[in-house]
Amino acid sequence: MQNVYTVAQVNSYIRNMFTQDFMLQKIRIRGEVSNCKYHSSGHIYFTLKDAKGTISCVMFSSDRKGLSFRLAEGQQVIAGGSVDVYERDGKYQLYAREIELDGVGALYEKYERLKRELAERGMFAEQYKQPIPRYVRTLGVVTAQTGAAVRDIINVASRRNPYVQIILYPAIVQGEAAVPSIINGIHALEKQKVDVMIVGRGGGSIEDLWAFNEEAVAQAVFDCSIPIISAVGHETDVTITDFVADLRAPTPSAAAELAVCDFVRVEEHMAEYACTMQHLCRRTIQNCRGRLGQYGVRLKYLSPLNVLRMKKTTALSLEERLQAAMERRLQETRHRLALYAEHMKGLSPLDKLSQGYAYAADASGRTLSSVNQVDVGEQIRVYVKDGSLLARVQEVENGEEERGK
Numbered sequence: 001m002q003n004v005y006t007v008a009q010v011n012s013y014i015r016n017m018f019t020q021d022f023m024l025q026k027i028r029i030r031g032e033v034s035n036c037k038y039h040s041s042g043h044i045y046f047t048l049k050d051a052k053g054t055i056s057c058v059m060f061s062s063d064r065k066g067l068s069f070r071l072a073e074g075q076q077v078i079a080g081g082s083v084d085v086y087e088r089d090g091k092y093q094l095y096a097r098e099i100e101l102d103g104v105g106a107l108y109e110k111y112e113r114l115k116r117e118l119a120e121r122g123m124f125a126e127q128y129k130q131p132i133p134r135y136v137r138t139l140g141v142v143t144a145q146t147g148a149a150v151r152d153i154i155n156v157a158s159r160r161n162p163y164v165q166i167i168l169y170p171a172i173v174q175g176e177a178a179v180p181s182i183i184n185g186i187h188a189l190e191k192q193k194v195d196v197m198i199v200g201r202g203g204g205s206i207e208d209l210w211a212f213n214e215e216a217v218a219q220a221v222f223d224c225s226i227p228i229i230s231a232v233g234h235e236t237d238v239t240i241t242d243f244v245a246d247l248r249a250p251t252p253s254a255a256a257e258l259a260v261c262d263f264v265r266v267e268e269h270m271a272e273y274a275c276t277m278q279h280l281c282r283r284t285i286q287n288c289r290g291r292l293g294q295y296g297v298r299l300k301y302l303s304p305l306n307v308l309r310m311k312k313t314t315a316l317s318l319e320e321r322l323q324a325a326m327e328r329r330l331q332e333t334r335h336r337l338a339l340y341a342e343h344m345k346g347l348s349p350l351d352k353l354s355q356g357y358a359y360a361a362d363a364s365g366r367t368l369s370s371v372n373q374v375d376v377g378e379q380i381r382v383y384v385k386d387g388s389l390l391a392r393v394q395e396v397e398n399g400e401e402e403r404g405k
Contacts, residue, residue: 008087010090011085015087018084024084025082026082027083028080029048029094030048030076030077030102031048031054031077031079033076034073041061042064043059044058044071046071048094055083055094056094057081057093057095059097060095063097066080075101076101077099079098080097081098083095107206107207107213115243128222131227132246132259135261136164136195136259137195138192138195139157139165139196139256140167140197140226141167141168141197142186142199143171143198143252144170144201144202145170148252149200149202152253153252153255155253157259160260160261160263161262161263164260167189167194171185173212174204178211179214182211183216183220186224187220190226196227197224197229198252199230199245201232201233204237209233212240212242213240217241218243218244221245222244227246227247228245229245229246235250235251360391361381361383376393376395
């Protein structure tokens with residue numbers, strides 16, 4: 001009777017056959033990646049296919065160190081590992097332990113090795129990056145004489161600043177002669193003392209761009225005293241030169257925009273700055289004039305001439321007050337004197353004489369106030385209003401006797 005086996009037994013038997021096959025335990029398979037899925041566990045599930053077939057593949061998270069790039073749909077790769085059977089599903093698949101890009105795998109490994117080496121030597125460090133001048137007068141370009149890259153650089157640079165001078169070193173950018181040609185171009189433009197330099201070329205495969213991954217070119221870029229902008233390939237193309245350069249541009253056109261300022265915008269900024277400066281100058285002058293006026297007033301107030309003027313004004317005021325006081329005093333004195341004069345006028349003998357009275361004096365001029373002061377026959381002088389009379393005493397009569405009679 002024929003033996004009957006379970007599904008598990010068959011799958012286990014087939015798995016043992018795969019395990020005992022030395023070729024399947026260490027195999028490399030070339031194909032195109034499809035159905036690529038990154039699982040949350042870290043495992044990668046994908047399918048390799050060619051024109052005639054497909055094979056399921058898995059790379060466990062523990063083997064991810066064998067993958068130096070991100071696996072994506074459509075990539076041509078070479079996957080190395082072992083082919084084994086998954087007993088539960090009865091399917092065989094490739095358990096990949098390493099994956100490299102097909103055709104460029106060796107170049108890519110060389111690229112990664114040189115990148116690590118130069119990074120360890122500090123050639124990518126920011127401290128060695130030179131600043132790109134904001135305003136350049138001379139732009140040096142190391143690239144092929146023909147091609148879209150040089151046309152893009154010239155068009156963009158001329159549009160942004162028609163006064164910038166562009167010096168082109170027509171370098172070979174592909175093939176065996178590319179490395180010395182690029183290095184010579186860098187040295188030549190460095191001797192020309194350009195303000196900034198663009199080193200690059202248009203897009204291409206990794207083989208086409210490989211000259212910019214060579215250590216000699218990287219060293220020349222690093223040693224250059226002129227700031228260098230790298231512009232190699234398209235935005236997705238990253239070379240060793242991009243890491244070493246002072247600034248990386250995704251495309252040659254972008255490099256020209258980074259190197260050359262927009263002249264129209266510069267003129268607008270200069271006009272704005274001029275307007276702002278004029279406003280600030282006017283305001284500063286006004287403030288200075290105001291302060292100068294204040295200082296002038298203070299200086300005028302504190303100056304000796306002003307002090308003398310104030311003293312003089314005070315003296316004049318005091319003089320006027322003194323003169324006014326003297327005039328008042330004189331008026332008061334004149335008034336009192338007039339009063340005294342009127343009073344004295346009433347007591348004046350002359351006034352009495354004008355009223356018809358007279359007075360007599362002896363020969364010596366003594367005023368006679370009594371009849372006892374003269375004798376009969378003595379000459380006396382009688383004073384009247386308008387003169388005097390010389391008289392002789394004929395008779396002396398006593399007033400008391402007259403009253404007695």
